[in-house]
Amino acid sequence: MKQVVHEGVRYIVCHNPEAAAEDARERAEIVAHLEQALSQGQAHLVANRGYRRYLQVAPDALTIDRKKIDEDARYDGKWVLRTSTDLPADEVALAYKSLWQAERLFRTLTGPLS
Numbered sequence: 001m002k003q004v005v006h007e008g009v010r011y012i013v014c015h016n017p018e019a020a021a022e023d024a025r026e027r028a029e030i031v032a033h034l035e036q037a038l039s040q041g042q043a044h045l046v047a048n049r050g051y052r053r054y055l056q057v058a059p060d061a062l063t064i065d066r067k068k069i070d071e072d073a074r075y076d077g078k079w080v081l082r083t084s085t086d087l088p089a090d091e092v093a094l095a096y097k098s099l100w101q102a103e104r105l106f107r108t109l110t111g112p113l114s
């Protein structure tokens with residue numbers, strides 16, 4: 001974690017190596033599928049947001065945009081919390097994680113009801 005104060009607002013930048021590895025694995029799967037599909041001329045991939053973000057669309061061709069892939073990789077496993085509390089950075093991150101888990105539990109419990 002790293003704490004940054006910008007224009008009077010406190011931000012906590014967090015990094016999770018396990019999430020970073022998962023992000024990289026998912027991106028590698030998407031790129032591998034894109035490469036295979038493009039080699040077979042499957043232009044329908046443009047409709048898929050997950051794929052489209054790594055594509056460069058030209059009037060006559062679709063190509064994989066390696067710069068977009070590299071840019072996306074910079075953020076693997078990272079997220080930013082904004083807080084107005086005076087709690088230490090690690091406590092803010094733990095509080096956020098607890099909130100996230102509570103919200104996930106609530107969605108799980110109420111899902112069948114909706």
